[in-house]
Amino acid sequence: MSLAVVEVPAGVGWLQDERVRRRTGGILQYEDLEPCLAELLDRSALRFAHRTAAVDRSGRAITYKELWEGSARVAGGLLDQGVGPADRVVVHYRNGFPWLRAFLGVVLAGAVPVLPDPSCSDTELAHVAADSGAVLTLETDLPDGVPFLDGGASPDELALLYYVRTCGAGLRGVELTNTNVLSTIEAVAYAMDLTAEGARTVITAPLSTAVGCSVQLLPTLSFGGTVVAAGVRGTRVPWRHLRASFPTARCVRGWGVAETGGIGLLLPSEFRRRHPRSVGIPFGGIEVALLGPHAEEGVGEMLCRGPSVAQRYWNDPEATAEVFGDGWFRTGDQVFIDDDGFVNPLAVRVS
Structure with a gap:
């Protein structure tokens, strides 16, 4: 049985850059680079x-x-x-x-x-x-x-x-x-x-x-x-x-890996007290989704897509198909995303 991908709204407008626009394929992109x-x-x-x-x-x-x-x-x-x-x-x-x-x-x-x-x-x-x-x-x-x-x-x-x-x-x-x-x-x-x-x-x-x-x-x-x-x-x-x-x-606290261009999530300092375990919210055109049987409840494997996210691995088509399939990067990190859109680690790499 295949698992549904559940997209999660960003939730907080502080990090939303108005220069990012949705382009062909649904991915957000920066203008005038x-x-x-x-x-x-x-x-x-x-x-x-x-x-x-x-x-x-x-x-x-x-x-x-x-x-x-x-x-x-x-x-x-x-x-x-x-x-x-x-x-x-x-x-x-x-x-x-x-x-x-x-x-x-x-x-x-x-x-x-x-x-x-x-x-x-x-x-x-x-x-x-x-x-x-x-x-x-x-x-x-x-x-x-x-x-x-x-x-x-x-x-x-x-x-x-x-x-x-x-x-x-x-x-x-x-x-x-x-x-x-x-x-x-x-x-x-x-x-x-x-x-x-x-x-x-x-x-x-x-x-x-x-x-x-x-x-x-x-x-x-x-x-x-x-x-x-x-x-x-x-x-x-x-x-x-x-x-x-x-x-x-x-x-600052945040999350990112090479596959996402080093960025992904950022926790503004003013939200640290209310969300002490969180690694942040998406920024820079990054969108997140959850994959797993409990995705509708806010728990699952975190997926990412956005203008900084890679599309493939070098010289490794099998891993590329497994990790970057369906337009989303599978992070392998299990997280809980609360009602405000803040990502909280269950097993997540923090940078």
């Missing part, structure tokens, strides 16, 4: 050239101009090594300026950054490189050449390839298009008010993860903010350490 990530970041770098783009763990600062000049030289060096549009390149550094230049260099070269799970062993890293068909792995000296920018990618082309762990501890590539990534950027910038001048984001997760890269890094750089390094050794920083180190910072 840039065609690709490289063009968005390049315009940001030109506009905010003399602002501080990043601060590393030792306190060294780098401006947008300095970061883009260095990254464009990496792009030129990649071009000299034969890397072309849509080629995959593994980026494997710890959090820091080399990671930023390598990642942005790959983007500016028109290639696709392949970001392995930070816990990957050397053997697993070799598997990621082989499975993705990567033409190069960046992990030591950065390429250097004449500054270069390829801005010819289209919205539906592959932009990022995250390798994440499966429940069986294997690795699986998650494809995110330019539209997926740009939608995450818009959603986070709107919800966190990153368009305000002087916004600073503490990087609390490895930059090779969806939280570190798509949620924390890219939205900040896209709107002229400053990213500040905190975790650098492949682990997340506990929230109690963050509050002690950054007492005036705004800490």
Whole structure:
């Protein structure tokens, strides 16, 4: 007997972005996005050239101009090594300026950054490189050449390839298009008010993860903010350490995985007392549904769809059909959604 999918209304209007419109196929989409990530970041770098783009763990600062000049030289060096549009390149550094230049260099070269799970062993890293068909792995000296920018990618082309762990501890590539990534950027910038001048984001997760890269890094750089390094050794920083180190910072609770572009649910601080166990409500055009015999009662497996949600796994049609079938992403997380639309975990991953 097949189980019905029960769609759940968002319930709270605070996070609903009026720029999101329903398009063909019923999926909500952002209007007027840039065609690709490289063009968005390049315009940001030109506009905010003399602002501080990043601060590393030792306190060294780098401006947008300095970061883009260095990254464009990496792009030129990649071009000299034969890397072309849509080629995959593994980026494997710890959090820091080399990671930023390598990642942005790959983007500016028109290639696709392949970001392995930070816990990957050397053997697993070799598997990621082989499975993705990567033409190069960046992990030591950065390429250097004449500054270069390829801005010819289209919205539906592959932009990022995250390798994440499966429940069986294997690795699986998650494809995110330019539209997926740009939608995450818009959603986070709107919800966190990153368009305000002087916004600073503490990087609390490895930059090779969806939280570190798509949620924390890219939205900040896209709107002229400053990213500040905190975790650098492949682990997340506990929230109690963050509050002690950054007492005036705004800490938020939420849920998201690479398959949803790193976003999905966000819990506004004003709702924490009334919903202490909740991981939030949908935002950024994300819609949720429940699957299971008790879905009508608000309990079941959480499903997601939206502009930031991936459509497939890399080189894995069986898993794609199982997890992304019928236009919904099956999260595997069992939740209870209350009458106000707040998602409460029964067995859910929290970011």
